[in-house]
Amino acid sequence: MPLCGSPERESGSPFDSTERAPLHPRDRIDMNGTAAVDWMREQGWHVTHVDQSVLIRVVCERITTPSLVLGRVWSTPMSLQIVPIRTEQELSYVSLPLTGKRSLSIEGTTHALEAPSLFVHPVATPFELHAADSGALLFLGLPSSRVDPWLPQGTQARPLSGAAVYRETLLSAVMAVLSADAPLESPGFGLAASGLQQLALAVLQSAVSQASGKQPPAGAAAAIERIKRKAHDRAYSVARLAHDLDVSTAHLHRLFKPSGSTPGRLLRSERLHIAQELLIGGHANTLELELIADQSGFSSARSLQRALSAQALESLTPPPGL
Incomplete structure (x- = not known):
């Protein structure tokens, strides 16, 4: 779905409080009333309902390259039917809500679409977007060939939630660009465009992974519950887990085999989750990393950094067979 059209600028943008000179790589529009409705129709956005007491206004800016489109759009409350439009670049669009309350209806089901969720636009299925109040969202157009491998066949089009640490990094990077x-x-x-592609794919991969995670093996429920309670303890290990459950480590691994995971992997994943929650909200210095590593069960800040780097690398490598 292409976003933004020819440059047009008005003062008082919701995105900034001072006037800036037009930038060469940026398309920008700021439209009211009928002009805004006509422009949205050209993008495949068909207005179906508006609050008659509120003047329609749409502000949109984007940067376009052959392999990446990124930008943000702000609008007053309205309901839209969005009809996907094929583009020459063969891009797939991902939206990340920033502010405001929205819901989307697709194939007879309605979902809330609010931060920190994301939504991968279906390439052929129209959907309805309802904005209850004024708000903004960020969007990226990525090569479909890069996005499709992360969307298993039959994946339902609905909002997803990815790893917060990747989402916040992506938002900051897009705003800076x-x-x-x-x-x-x-x-x-x-180089920045290439990095943004990778960050966006990391967010998408983590979201799809969380949404389609395999069910825990039936016999492993006690092990999973204990891992969640003990992950913060850096001295806790798979051997200790087996001892607490009064089983051998070999039997413990057999319990997890049907899921394709291992107790060690789950313990590491839980520790990463704790660390990522503690890291959200700003950059950490060495001392803070040491404290976070201690609170999340890692043996050291270096061990935590290696685990975070390894997870980021895994997020950018599609699993075998996709």
Whole structure:
């Protein structure tokens, strides 16, 4: 679904409080009333309902390259029927709500669409988007060839929630790029665009993984519950877990085999989850990392950093067979 059209600017943008000179790589529109409705129709957004007491307004800015589209859009409350439009670039669009309350209806089901969720736009199925109040969302257009491997066949189109640490990093990076004036042809912008693609895929992969995670093996319920309670203890190990459950480590691994996981992997994943929750909200210095590592069960800050780096690398590598 292409976003934004020819540049047009008005003062008082919801995105900034000061006027800036137009930037070469950016398309920008700021429209009211009928002009906004007509522009949205050109994008495949068909207005179906508006609050008559509120003047329709849409503000949108984007940056476009052959392999990446990114931007943000703000609008007053309204309901839209969105009809996907094929583009020459063969891009798949992902939306991340920033502010405001929205819901989307697709194939007879209605879902809330609010931060921190994300939504991968279906390439062929129309859907309805309802904005209860004014708000903004961020969008990215990524090559479909990069997005499709992360969406298993039959995946239902609905909002997903990915790893918060990746989402916050992606939002900060996109906002920084939108505020910069680097020309599209510069090597620096090319590297930034490549990095944004990777970050977006990391968010998508973590969201799909959480949404389609396999059910825990029946006999492993006690082990999973104990791991969640003990993961913060850096001295806790798989051997200790087996001892607490009065089973051998070999039997413990057999319990997890049907799921394709292991007790060690689950313990590490739970520790990463704790660490990521503690890391949200800002960058951590060395001392803070040591404290977070201690609170999340890692033996050291270096061990925590290695685990986070390994997880990020895994997120950018599609699993075998996809």
